Amino acid sequence: MAETPRYAHLVTLLFLGCGFVTFVCLVIALVAAVGRARTVAKFAVGGAALMAIGYATLLFGVAFASGNQTLPPGNWKYFCEADCHIAYSVESVQEASTLGQEAKPITARGRFVVIRLKTWFDEKSIAPFRGNSPLTPDPRTVKLVDDAGRYFSPAPQTATSLSGTSTSLTTPVRPGESYVTILVFDLPTDAHNPRLLISDSEPVTKLLVDHENSPLHGKIYLALGAGSLNSANTNR
Numbered sequence: 001m002a003e004t005p006r007y008a009h010l011v012t013l014l015f016l017g018c019g020f021v022t023f024v025c026l027v028i029a030l031v032a033a034v035g036r037a038r039t040v041a042k043f044a045v046g047g048a049a050l051m052a053i054g055y056a057t058l059l060f061g062v063a064f065a066s067g068n069q070t071l072p073p074g075n076w077k078y079f080c081e082a083d084c085h086i087a088y089s090v091e092s093v094q095e096a097s098t099l100g101q102e103a104k105p106i107t108a109r110g111r112f113v114v115i116r117l118k119t120w121f122d123e124k125s126i127a128p129f130r131g132n133s134p135l136t137p138d139p140r141t142v143k144l145v146d147d148a149g150r151y152f153s154p155a156p157q158t159a160t161s162l163s164g165t166s167t168s169l170t171t172p173v174r175p176g177e178s179y180v181t182i183l184v185f186d187l188p189t190d191a192h193n194p195r196l197l198i199s200d201s202e203p204v205t206k207l208l209v210d211h212e213n214s215p216l217h218g219k220i221y222l223a224l225g226a227g228s229l230n231s232a233n234t235n236r
Contacts, residue, residue, distance in 0.1 A: 001076045001087070002069055002220045004200075005210040008080030015208055018055045022048045055209075062210050063217035070195055073225035076120070079138070079200065084175070085125035086137050088198050091116040091180060093224045099184070110188040113144065115196060115224070116180050119167075123175035134172035139201045142169070142183060145221065146191040154183045195221035 005011045029044035071077060076087040096112045098105040121135060144152045166182035173179065187194060197219055205213040212219050 001078060002071055003078040003080065003085070004212045004220055005080065005208055007210070011209050011211070014055075018051055022051045025051065059207070059209050059214055060216060063214050066210070066212075066218040068218040068221065070221045070223050072223055075222070077198065077220050077222060078122070078125075079140075081135060081138060084130070084135060085122045086135075086173075087120045087122050088222070089118045089120070090196060090222050090224060091118045108186050110186060110191070113185045113187055113194065113224070115183045115185070117142070117169075117183055117196070117198070118178055118180050119169060119171075119173065120178040121173045121175050126175055130175070132174055134174045136172045137170060140169050140198050141201045142196070142198045144185050144187065144191075144194040145197050146187070146195075147193040148191075150191065151197075152185050152187055152191065152194070155186050156184075195223055197221055 025044045025048035029041045029048065032038070032041035032044060073090055073093075076089045078085045078087045093116075094114045096108070096114065098107050099112055099114070119137065142154060146152070165180070167179040169181050171179060185194075199219070200211070200213055205211045206215065208214060211217065
């Protein structure tokens with residue numbers, strides 16, 4: 001397993017604390033400037049600058065020291081929500097050249113990669129007093145990345161042609177519960193060794209220390225597994 005960011009609660013407190021101190025310093029600087037207290041204003045501006053520079057140094061330093069990870073099939077990638085952890089894992093993968101009903105098949109421009117992605121609310125990540133109330137996961141972005149660094153988004157209109165139940169990634173889930181989302185990608189034939197990248201889409205995550213969305217930070221990928229990619233010219 002791997003988590004983004006690690007020590008999420010401390011990271012969030014650090015971000016909020018630095019933001020609050022910077023804001024207070026700027027307010028003091030503004031009031032001091034209006035009151036012509038130049039010395040106080042300079043110290044306040046300096047404090048805000050030092051806080052911002054220190055946080056930026058930590059943000060980029062941790063990111064620079066990180067590296068990409070590719071989790072083996074069956075491993076979990078964790079995201080820290082407000083009071084719990086939501087985890088994702090690749091349940092199964094299949095390749096096909098056609099999908100849909102035999103009478104009206106859909107043909108891939110390259111090849112279809114059909115992924116069953118499991119979402120799980122880890123009940124061990126919550127406090128005993130939280131209760132069993134459902135949680136709506138934060139919005140996620142899902143893409144496949146090949147070994148050339150190209151990104152490919154799912155084709156939702158193709159996924160609707162498949163049999164079986166697919167649950168939206170934003171469906172509320174209770175502690176201990178899980179569900180499966182079917183994702184279909186139409187990859188070109190020259191896309192090799194694809195890996196799944198599921199990430200936060202909230203802009204604020206770019207400013208969190210050790211979050212994979214922060215600048216220069218390594219990503220956590222989910223491997224599809226060469227053995228689980230079954231090339232077939234099948235209808236589903």
